[in-house]
Amino acid sequence: MARKQGNPPTVHTVETGDTLFDIAQAYYGDGDQWTKISADNGNIAPESLQIGQQLQVLTVNSPSPDTNNVVVYDDSQYLGFSQVLGVGSYDWGQIKNDSISSIKVPVGMKVILYSDTNFGGQSKTFTADTPYVGDDFNDLTSSLIVEIANNAPPSGSGFANIVSRQAYETMFPNRNGLYSYEGLITATQRYPNFCNEGSDEQRKREAAAFLANIAHETGNLQYTEELNTANWPHYCDLNSTYPCVSGKTYHGRGPIQLSWNYNYGACGTALGIDLLNNPELVSTDSVISFTTALWFWMTSQLPKPSCHDAINTSGFGMTINIINGGIECGKGQVTQQAQHRIQLYQQFTQGLGVTPGDNLSC
Structure with a gap:
């Protein structure tokens, strides 16, 4: 024995x-x-x-996790053998070595994966449910740490506290089913600083700015893909570090109309989703769709800042410049497209009971 x-x-x-x-x-x-x-x-x-x-x-599969536990899975899309882990450090022998492909992380929790034992080597941090940890970390984890996220938003704060379901559905009565309120709120959980920094006035302006820009991009959330299908094959930068996949196109999809292979690649890497091979997820999965929009909104677009920073430091006009400045800005007068964004922003700020601030045009 x-x-x-x-x-x-x-x-x-x-x-x-x-x-x-x-x-x-x-x-x-x-x-x-x-x-x-x-x-x-x-x-x-x-x-x-x-x-x-x-x-x-290892432990035999545990019961369903509660809000204090994360779950790691052998396979992508939350499939295969799973382990439920609470706050703590888990080295080789406590977790299944080199096997994690997806992970569920409750709001307010953080998981740091390490490629080596004793919490060494490369690391990658997750603060939200991730159906695929990414090619850079798939089946690579040898140790991990589960902890409370320092930047977890206070209960009831952020976008959901600013824009209610009723308000959202009133703003977009003819929205496509892809753009559900539930999908948007779930996506915001991955970016706890979204509409959650600065004064109440600043947070409401950010919510209005985000909604105005995605409303402009999608015809008030009616379109899930770029309408001009003739342009679809042209969004492939052959010099990008994210090569285009044969048979796939990287045309505008989702709320922010994510475009180009380098954006799909960088966004997918950040979110732990293979968007180069599966770009259609941006126009078919509500949570992924909104999360890609928030990735773009919250990420610096060098040499330009992120839209999140811009709305609080430079004004609404800079968000237009970041999203589509090459076409809509610097033309000597306000372009028709930029004016439409501004009108939507003014409409949404009024609805949220806040002034639009300065520097509306780009």
Whole structure:
């Protein structure tokens, strides 16, 4: 009979006479669970055990997580073997080595994955549900840390506290089903600083600015893809570090009309989603669609700042410049497109009970 050397998750050092069946019996009370131990250790064969060999003994699938736990999965899209983990540090032997492909992270939690044991090597941080951790970290994790996110928003704050479901549905009565309120609110959880920094006036202006720009881009949230299909094949930059995939196009999709292979690639890397191979997710999955828009909004577009920073430091006009300045700005007079964005912004700020501020034009 194998000697139990701790409680799962733990590491078992093989001793004289140990078999996978006996080890499973010792830790799980069920020798038939030896197949799980085998699978958790690279499908090791029973006859190949060697004295001194270390085996990962993981927990049997736990019940559904609560708001204090994260869940890591072997496969993308939250499939395969899973582990439920609370706040703490998990090294090799406590988690399944080199196997994590997707992860669920409750609001207010943070998970840091490490490529090496003892929390070393490359690292990547997640603060929201991620159906694919990305090519750079797929099946690479050897240790991880679960902790409370320092930047978690206070309960009830942020965009959802500024724009209610009723207000949103009133603003966009003819919206496409892709642009659901639930999808938008879920997406905002990944970016807790969105509409959650500065004064009440600044937060409302950011909400209005975001809504005005996505309303302009999508015909008041009616269009999920760029209407000019003739342009679809032309959004491929051959010099990008994110090569175009044969048979895929990177035309405008979603609330911000995400375009070009380099934006799909960079956005997908940041979100842990393979958007180069699956660009259609931006126009078919509500949460992913809004999350890509928020990625663009919250990310600096060098040499320009992020729209999030611009609305609070430079005014609404700079958000136009960041999104489509090459076409709509610097023409000597306010372009028709820019004027439409400004009108929408003024409409939404009025509805939210705040003044639009200065520097509306680009």
